[in-house]
Amino acid sequence: MSEKKNNKVKGITRRDFLKGLGSGAIGSAILTGGGLIPAESKAELLGPGAEKIHGTQKIELLINGKKERLTVEPRTTLLTAIRDKLHLTGTKEVCDRGQCGACTVLIDEKPMLACMMLAVDVRGKAITTVEGLSGSGKLTPVQEAFVEKDALMCGFCTPGFVMAATALLKKNPDPSLEEIKQGLAGNLCRCGTYPKVFEAVKAAAAKMRKGVAHE
Ligand code: FES
Ligand code: FES
Incomplete structure (x- = not known):
């Protein structure tokens, strides 16, 4: 691409662009990660709808x-x-x-x-x-099992484990220990409550199979 073409993007020359940064345009400029770009020039440079990239x-x-x-x-x-x-x-x-x-x-x-x-x-x-699991105010079998098996310490990881376990048991109602570990592999517990968490998921699965399911 020639230097002349390089200097011109979709009808806007570098000169036009710099002129757009003049005092009259500063008021309508948009602050971006790359610098201050006048709204009109930005819309022309990036195409229709570009003005919607910013704002709410x-x-x-x-x-x-x-x-x-x-x-x-x-x-x-x-x-x-x-x-x-x-x-x-x-x-x-x-x-x-x-x-x-x-x-x-x-x-x-x-x-x-x-x-x-x-x-x-x-x-x-x-x-x-996690707030939406127990819509009727009654804990789900997974939530109950986490309480019964004392599967939390600080509790920061607990909602994530409960959600992942809920999804796992929906897909696999009778998971082996290995399948539970795999199903929850994306969740970390800094307190190291993994054995209790796995026990809770096993217990929840058993409850659900027995029909003690949340209603
Ligand atoms: S907060 Fe989203 S994965 Fe850690
Ligand atoms: S119980 Fe503290 S991070 Fe898991």
Whole structure:
């Protein structure tokens, strides 16, 4: 590409761009990670709809069977939306980078890490947090078993384990110890309560098979 062409992007020359940064345009400029870019130039450089990359938008999420309307930025994670906007603080933020499983929620019944998803990407999906498991106020067999088997110490990892175990038992009602370990492999416990957690999941599976299921 010639230097002349390089200097011109979609009809905007470098000169136009710099002129756009003049005092008259500063007021409408948008602060980005790369610097100060006038809104009009940015829209032209990035194409139609680019102006929507920044700012906030109203979205609706289906959480625990309830439609929730909230205002988010495009970068807002599902975890931030759940905890900071909807105040459902049962879902824990520990590593915030997809490594510990503390933020596990169910999305369309599959265990997913809320810190690794954008809120705008889960519109139209059924999201369940730990608060949504015991809708009628009665603990589920998994929750009961965690209490009975004393499967927690500080408890920070517990909601994530409960959600992952709930998803596992839905798929596999009679898992072996190895299958339980594999099913919960994405969840870490700094207190080292793994043996009790595995015992609790075994006990929950037995309860559910006997029909002591949550109603
Ligand atoms: S907080 Fe999401 S994986 Fe650790
Ligand atoms: S009980 Fe403390 S991190 Fe698991």
